[in-house]
Amino acid sequence: MLADARKAQEIFHAMLRAAAQHSADGEPxxxxxxxxxxARERCLEASGQGLQAEEIDLEKEExxxxxxxxIAKLEATQLAIWISAAPDPQRSALALFYLDExxxxxxxxxxxxxxxxxxxLLSNGRHEFQAWLNATVPLAET
Amino acid sequence: MLSRxxxxxxxxxxxxEARVNDRDMRVALHRGRKTExxxxxxxxxxxLAELVRxxxxxxxxxxxxxxxxxxxxxxxxxxxxxxxxxILATGIAIAVIAVVAISHLIDRMNQFPGxxxxxxxxxxxSSTHSMLLDPVKTNAGSLGDLFFMKHRLAHYDxxxxxxxxxxxxxxxxxxxxxxxxxQVWVVEKRMQFFLFxxxxxxxxxxxxxxNDWRFIDQEGWSGVVKEQNGVCFMATLRGRQKDLAPYVAxxxx
Numbered sequence: 001m002l003a004d005a006r007k008a009q010e011i012f013h014a015m016l017r018a019a020a021q022h023s024a025d026g027e028p029x030x031x032x033x034x035x036x037x038x039a040r041e042r043c044l045e046a047s048g049q050g051l052q053a054e055e056i057d058l059e060k061e062e063x064x065x066x067x068x069x070x071i072a073k074l075e076a077t078q079l080a081i082w083i084s085a086a087p088d089p090q091r092s093a094l095a096l097f098y099l100d101e102x103x104x105x106x107x108x109x110x111x112x113x114x115x116x117x118x119x120x121l122l123s124n125g126r127h128e129f130q131a132w133l134n135a136t137v138p139l140a141e142t
Numbered sequence: 143m144l145s146r147x148x149x150x151x152x153x154x155x156x157x158x159e160a161r162v163n164d165r166d167m168r169v170a171l172h173r174g175r176k177t178e179x180x181x182x183x184x185x186x187x188x189x190l191a192e193l194v195r196x197x198x199x200x201x202x203x204x205x206x207x208x209x210x211x212x213x214x215x216x217x218x219x220x221x222x223x224x225x226x227x228x229i230l231a232t233g234i235a236i237a238v239i240a241v242v243a244i245s246h247l248i249d250r251m252n253q254f255p256g257x258x259x260x261x262x263x264x265x266x267x268s269s270t271h272s273m274l275l276d277p278v279k280t281n282a283g284s285l286g287d288l289f290f291m292k293h294r295l296a297h298y299d300x301x302x303x304x305x306x307x308x309x310x311x312x313x314x315x316x317x318x319x320x321x322x323x324x325q326v327w328v329v330e331k332r333m334q335f336f337l338f339x340x341x342x343x344x345x346x347x348x349x350x351x352x353n354d355w356r357f358i359d360q361e362g363w364s365g366v367v368k369e370q371n372g373v374c375f376m377a378t379l380r381g382r383q384k385d386l387a388p389y390v391a392x393x394x395x
Binding site for chain 1: 155157158197297
């Protein structure tokens with residue numbers, strides 16, 4: 001979400017403090033999704049203080065059969081930077097989806113989106129990432 | 143061929159099979175697996191998820207207190223509640239009380255003034271033989287005049303629902319409370335009729351009226367009772383309420 005480990009860690013600690021405070025007040029978080037919702041909101045808040053990603057139409061390309069080989073050549077930080085540069089709610093959808101922690105209903109609940117909206121965000125994200133991937137790791141190199 | 147809805151579901155299909163909890167999603171996945179497009183998407187997603195998993199997590203974060211420590215306890219499902227012995231025992235007790243209460247309520251709803259007398263006469267009906275009665279062969283409806291003329295019993299009339307039935311015999315006697323009771327034996331289903339004074343209020347002496355037919359059961363005998371002009375009429379037979387019900391189902395035209 002932030003592509004900044006230090007900021008992410010600060011948010012993590014702030015979130016823990018908030019959870020502890022809620023528990024002390026007798027109102028503990030009702031489920032584990034609370035942590036992810038809280039983290040998302042805090043990340044959006046933190047990123048809102050810096051430069052904002054513009055909503056522009058990025059180039060899209062069909063997902064190729066060689067995509068896994070292209071992805072294998074990437075560094076995790078490259079992916080983090082690409083996702084953190086996406087405008088929200090696409091950024092939240094991609095970041096939470098690729099955590100591979102949630103079923104569809106949970107994902108919809110955390111991102112506060114509708115099924116068609118989430119499907120479009122993810123689909124566009126994949127095709128845009130494939131276009132970037134083709135530019136960054138050309139097929140000839142794989 | 144995938145529907146629009148299924149294509150939409152496939153676009154957000156979870157990367158791990160374990161995250162698939164929805165039937166529609168399972169159907170969409172089953173169909174989608176046959177297409178090359180979805181196979182590419184799944185390989186793409188798995189590769190990205192693998193990359194995400196490769197992100198090192200600082201040791202400090204790994205050692206943090208697990209989130210369950212802060213979570214409120216999960217709400218108890220009704221199945222778990224039912225298995226709790228204390229709740230199970232309470233539930234059974236409430237159910238028994240409810241059944242007894244409903245039974246009492248039904249009994250009270252069926253009670254009517256003169257019911258004790260009716261029950262006594264129902265016992266009598268089960269032990270009476272037609273030989274004890276004076277032979278009278280006529281329509282039950284015409285007995286009202288006989289009772290009035292011969293025994294001075296006013297309003298001892300057989301209701302119109304039973305008025306057409308042929309009689310075998312009658313008698314008039316005093317019951318243990320000194321009340322004048324008329325007993326009639328009819329041919330149909332070996333029924334017996336009883337006519338007796340309606341119950342009166344102990345303080346005011348006023349007749350306690352009730353309008354509709356009331357059923358009673360006792361030791362294999364059934365009776366149906368109605369009050370009219372201060373006199374109760376009861377038709378009895380050996381059997382169940384359903385054997386008497388057709389006679390009083392609706393008024394005769």
